[in-house]
Amino acid sequence: MKEKVVIGLSGGIDSTIAxxxxxxxxxxxIGLHFSFNEEKYADKIENISNQLKIPIITENISTDFExxxxxxxxxxxxxxxxxxxxxxxxxxxxxxxxxxADKNDCKFISSGHYIRKTNYQGIYHLQKxxxxxxxQSYFMWELASxxxxxxxxxxxxxxxxxxxxxxxxxxxxxxxxxxxSMGVCFLNNSDYRDFxxxxxxxxxxxxxxxxIRDECGHVIGNHNGYIYYTIGQKRDLFLDTKREAYVxxxxxITNELTIGTKDSLHHYNILLxxxxxxxxxxxxxxxxxxxxxxxxxxxxxxxxxxxxxxSNSILLKLESPAWAVAPxxxxxFYEKDILLGGxxxxxxx
Numbered sequence: 001m002k003e004k005v006v007i008g009l010s011g012g013i014d015s016t017i018a019x020x021x022x023x024x025x026x027x028x029x030i031g032l033h034f035s036f037n038e039e040k041y042a043d044k045i046e047n048i049s050n051q052l053k054i055p056i057i058t059e060n061i062s063t064d065f066e067x068x069x070x071x072x073x074x075x076x077x078x079x080x081x082x083x084x085x086x087x088x089x090x091x092x093x094x095x096x097x098x099x100x101a102d103k104n105d106c107k108f109i110s111s112g113h114y115i116r117k118t119n120y121q122g123i124y125h126l127q128k129x130x131x132x133x134x135x136q137s138y139f140m141w142e143l144a145s146x147x148x149x150x151x152x153x154x155x156x157x158x159x160x161x162x163x164x165x166x167x168x169x170x171x172x173x174x175x176x177x178x179x180x181s182m183g184v185c186f187l188n189n190s191d192y193r194d195f196x197x198x199x200x201x202x203x204x205x206x207x208x209x210x211x212i213r214d215e216c217g218h219v220i221g222n223h224n225g226y227i228y229y230t231i232g233q234k235r236d237l238f239l240d241t242k243r244e245a246y247v248x249x250x251x252x253i254t255n256e257l258t259i260g261t262k263d264s265l266h267h268y269n270i271l272l273x274x275x276x277x278x279x280x281x282x283x284x285x286x287x288x289x290x291x292x293x294x295x296x297x298x299x300x301x302x303x304x305x306x307x308x309x310x311s312n313s314i315l316l317k318l319e320s321p322a323w324a325v326a327p328x329x330x331x332x333f334y335e336k337d338i339l340l341g342g343x344x345x346x347x348x349x
Contacts, residue, residue: 001108002025002026003020003027003028003107003108004028004030004104004106004107004108005027005028005029005030005106005107005108005109005110005152006029006030006031006032006033006097006100006101006106006108006109006110007019007022007030007031007032007097007102007109007110007111007112007245008032008033008034008093008096008097008110008111008112008221008275009031009032009033009048009056009108009112009161010034010112010239011033011044011045011048012112012175012178012181012347013112013163013164013167013172013175013176013178014112014113014114014155014163015031015112016048016052016109016112016167016172016175017112017153017155017163017167017170017172017175018110018111018112018154018167019031019048019052019054019110019112020152020166020170021155021166022110022152023052023053023054024258026147026152027052027108027152029052030054030055030056030104030106031045031048031049031054031055031057032050032056032057032075032096032097032100033045033056033057033058033059033211034058034059034092034093035058035059035060035061035062035063035161035338036060036061036065036186037083042083043239043333045058045256046213051171051172057100059096059100060348061092061096061110061250063242064092064096065088065186066086066093066196067091067092068084068087068091068092068186069174069186069199070086070273071084071199072084072087072184072192073196073199073200073203075328076192076196076227077145077200077203077227077252078252078328079227079250079251079252079327079328080228080326081231081326081327081328081329082328082329083294083328083329083330084141084184084186084266085088085139085184086138086139086141086142086330089140089142089143090140090142090143093111094109094140094143094147097109097111098147098150099109101150102337105199107150107152108150108151108152109147109151109152110152110153110154111142111151111153112130112155113136113139113153113155113278114129114131114135114136114137114155114156114158114160115127115128115129115136115137115153115155115156116130116153116156116157117127117138117148117151117152117153117156118338120279120335120338121264121282123145123278123279124145124148124278125145125148125278125279125338125340126140126143126147126153126338126339127189127276127337127338127348128147128334128337128338128339129155129156129157129158130157130158130159131151131158131160132158132160134159134160137332137339138159138292138330138332138336139338140339141276141330141332141341141342142239142276142342143278144278144280145278148278162178165174175214177305184215184301193227193228194225194285199279200273204225204227205288207225207226207227207255208225208255208259209222209223209224209225209256210222210223210225210226210254210255210256210315211223211255211256211257212237212238212239212245212256212257212258213256213257213259214259214260215257215260216256220239220240220241220243220259221237221238221239221241222238222239223236223237223238223257224236225255226250226251226255226256226257228248228255229247229250230245230250230325230326231248231249231250231265231324231325231326232246232247232265232323232326233247234246234247235247237257237259239259239323244262245259245260246259246260246262246264246265247259247323247347248264248265250288262323265323265324266321266322266323267305267318267321267322267323267325267348267349268291268317268320268321268322268349269315269317269318269349270304270315270316270345270348271313271314271315271345271346271347271348271349272313272314272315272316272324272331272341272342272343272344272345272346273312273313273339273344273345273346274343274344275312275313275314275342275343276343277309277340277341278339278340278341278343279341282335282340282341283306283314283333283340283341284306284307284309284310285307286305286306286307287305287306288303288305289303289304289306289316289333289334289335289340290302290304290308290330290333290334290335290336291304291331291332291333291334292305292328292332292333292334293317293322293325293331294329294330302318302319303317303318303319304317304318304319304333305317305319312341313343313346316331316333322348325345325348326345327344327345327346328344328345329344329345330342330344330345331343331344331345
């Protein structure tokens with residue numbers, strides 16, 4: 001009897017070919033397609049189901065997905081920079097797959113992510129995919145070991161080029177030659193500011209133009225409203241004097257921005273909270289890790305040292321400075337290519 005696996009199937013090349021690989025490996029594959037708002041892929045999903053000869057169940061998650069949109073909008077209202085994809089992986093995507101698997105006697109869950117799974121020190125962890133450009137482990141730093149244990153990761157040992165070739169060889173020419181899907185799914189390739197103007201239109205009405213202060217606290221200009229800015233931004237700053245200016249601080253209470261030079265945003269120390277470790281005992285003071293931050297100027301292969309750790313926070317000291325680390329951003333750490341966990345940046349200096 002074949003073991004059953006449910007795979008999150010978007011209709012794109014990665015999840016489709018992951019399902020094909022699973023089927024060729026002898027699994028009984030069921031596709032689970034998440035739709036929300038206006039479904040645009042119904043015909044494509046039906047064609048993939050027929051071509052792969054697997055059932056694909058469509059689940060409308062519009063109501064559930066509001067928690068992701070709310071989190072995204074609320075973080076910006078607090079002057080922070082969220083990562084909606086990491087949040088969605090924890091609260092929606094993988095939880096939905098587990099719920100479906102439990103109700104339909106599926107032993108395993110899967111996806112089209114470029115990740116691997118490994119047993120590290122007796123506990124299941126995620127491992128970077130071999131394609132350094134496509135590795136998506138960063139976005140899954142909050143997944144628990146019990147979830148990882150049930151995962152099958154068919155794309156982790158492939159490069160994107162290899163997956164395109166497999167698609168072409170198996171009659172999926174439209175997917176093999178298609179454009180890469182990029183960006184946050186619910187933004188539909190638009191600027192996040194446009195989304196916020198519509199999604200929280202009432203809250204935004206009260207956010208007016210505000211003051212810009214320099215490093216000494218002097219008012220030297222104005223801005224369009226704090227919610228439209230992120231740490232490191234240099235556009236849409238209306239200054240009374242010509243100077244180098246990057247946003248270094250956002251104050252949602254006073255609706256004020258502080259600016260500084262580009263160099264002033266290079267920091268060696270990062271305070272993290274909302275910590276998640278796959279193995280709670282994996283880190284200690286003076287432990288060295290490799291960090292991944294979505295910010296310019298940081299080489300993810302440069303190590304950091306844990307200088308303080310408790311149940312609620314971790315303090316990292318970097319060997320090379322990170323640039324423009326924003327409150328709300330995930331900071332993820334590794335032992336070589338094994339994902340240990342991460343936390344949310346709260347401050348840097």
